[in-house]
Amino acid sequence: MIDRDNIGRNWPSIDVAVEKGQLVFFAKATGETNPIYTDDSAAKAAGYPALPAPPTFGFSLNLAVPDPFARYTSLGIDLNKVLHGEQGFTYYAPICAGDVITLQDTLTDIYDKKGGALEFLNFTTKATNQRGDHVLDMRNTVVVRHG
């Protein structure tokens, strides 16, 4: 069982640069064909200052640290037992290439089902940009399979 005292735990915030090359790579890897995600002029014509990050890219920003799975290992969780249960995004402003995004994770809940065979962890992440604008909230539920 994961120690319930971890509920409410905050992780140190991280600052992540939104890189154009990574956005173009993400578009390629997902078979994206809409040019606003790969072509500066198309992005500008659509009203963005630079290539916009696609809707799920905030999740990737939160992995852009040397050991993105440390938050699991620091809780004593085996990464091979972790499944992604749910993911949510609430958008307040665009995230674009050139931005620097500050991400702050909080573990908001831990609970179990099936007599403890499955444990669930709910994380929330608040994202702000270099101007201090709150651009994104993320919600993440992971499932830990025991036994």
Next chain:
Amino acid sequence: MGNKVNFNDLIVGYELPVTVKKPIDRATLALFAGASGDHNPIHIDSDVAQAAGMDDVFAQGMLSMAYLAQCLTGAVSQSVLRSYSARFGAITHLRDEISCRARVCERREEAGVELIRLELTATNQNDEVKLQGEAVLAISQKEMQ
């Protein structure tokens, strides 16, 4: 802002064009691991996947969620997307061909903003549901013009 559908058409029951992705192969998973920053080897190294009790590597949940988002952003500008969430119901396997659907399930006005809620599903070639989700579009009167 690149809308391919008229917002006035987005009434309850309206379905956005279906987005069909090419079958997932090992290269898809390797590229997405690099591009997304999810380097969990369970998705790219079959030895690790098998040691964890899986038959083989399997797709990152966020790959299907990225595909499902394309059903939205292929039809409307991302700038009107207020929220997007998904539940990962079943593992997406190698060779799965994912189809993404979005259907308007609620539309209401709140303080001069049209709020359009869509229910989203990603299924494979056998109509097995892999992801179920929801998105809300918020469209101001100005954007409705």
